[in-house]
Amino acid sequence: MKHLSRWLFAGFLLVCLGGGAYLWWQHGQGVAPVPEPAPVAAAPSVTEPTPPAKPLIRHPIEALQPSLPELAGLPAVGDSGNLVKDALIDLLGRRAVLSFLTIDDFVRHLVVTVDSLARGHAASRLWPVLPTPARILVVEHRDGTYLADGNADRYTPFVRFSTSVDTVKAAALYVRLYPLFQQAYEELGYPGKYFNDRLIEVIDQLLETPELTGPVKLTLTQVQGPIPVTRPWVRYEFADRSLESRPAGQKILLRMGSANARLLKAKLAEFRARIATRNADR
Numbered sequence: 001m002k003h004l005s006r007w008l009f010a011g012f013l014l015v016c017l018g019g020g021a022y023l024w025w026q027h028g029q030g031v032a033p034v035p036e037p038a039p040v041a042a043a044p045s046v047t048e049p050t051p052p053a054k055p056l057i058r059h060p061i062e063a064l065q066p067s068l069p070e071l072a073g074l075p076a077v078g079d080s081g082n083l084v085k086d087a088l089i090d091l092l093g094r095r096a097v098l099s100f101l102t103i104d105d106f107v108r109h110l111v112v113t114v115d116s117l118a119r120g121h122a123a124s125r126l127w128p129v130l131p132t133p134a135r136i137l138v139v140e141h142r143d144g145t146y147l148a149d150g151n152a153d154r155y156t157p158f159v160r161f162s163t164s165v166d167t168v169k170a171a172a173l174y175v176r177l178y179p180l181f182q183q184a185y186e187e188l189g190y191p192g193k194y195f196n197d198r199l200i201e202v203i204d205q206l207l208e209t210p211e212l213t214g215p216v217k218l219t220l221t222q223v224q225g226p227i228p229v230t231r232p233w234v235r236y237e238f239a240d241r242s243l244e245s246r247p248a249g250q251k252i253l254l255r256m257g258s259a260n261a262r263l264l265k266a267k268l269a270e271f272r273a274r275i276a277t278r279n280a281d282r
Contacts, residue, residue, distance in 0.1 A: 057194045059277045061178045074177070077107055077184045084177065091173055092165065100161050102128055107177070111184040111195065117249030118202045132158060136236055136255070138218060144239065147216040152257030159260045163267050171274035196275060202249065203272045207265055209250040211258045216243075 075083060084106050088097050102109055109128040116122035124131045132155055137148035174181070178196070185195035217239040238244040243254060253261040
């Protein structure tokens, strides 16, 4: 995953030191007059640093549930594994949790994946869900390699699982555990930023994923170097640069096929409606 870029601001304090003394003699006097003591320079006033302006929060969770649990009432993110696991099992059932989710460090994995979906690459080792089993299915034609129609079937179990989740209960659990998601987001490198705003921003981007109506041509990227590639199927990219340059989340939906993508986008829209503040969308 690409490192997040950061701008470093430096300010320079210019200190001007000046002063002098001179000794002058009075003509016609036998002794020099006693010089008057130099005035004591006043200590420079200490200016308190201006605190950074609080970021604008567009979709405050508190507007959905004013009596949010305080962070002090929840375990630290690193110690929240059992709490989150039990909550997910209550929501989804044990079999579904074990079949589709990565329970270890679930909160951090979800936060980093949400943020990465809007970027060029989302590392599967950090996903909160298990990768789709089996390899990508392709078909060879005279003019190149294409995504096979049957490739969409690989995603059917996950899509069926996702669309079966109770949206109201899932949103309620998200709100209840929100302090953990917020803490994990700030620890990721976004102090003062608001995770719910980022989540809605990413959902909106996913909802804008185009639908592909024709065959999808692929290309296999070349890897230079002496180390043999053991999994060449992970190097497939969209031959159309306008598709390959899209964010990671949109490319995942494109690979799922139009039918699966429509179902997931409808579910995302339902969830968004539950966690977005209506006034912010006006």
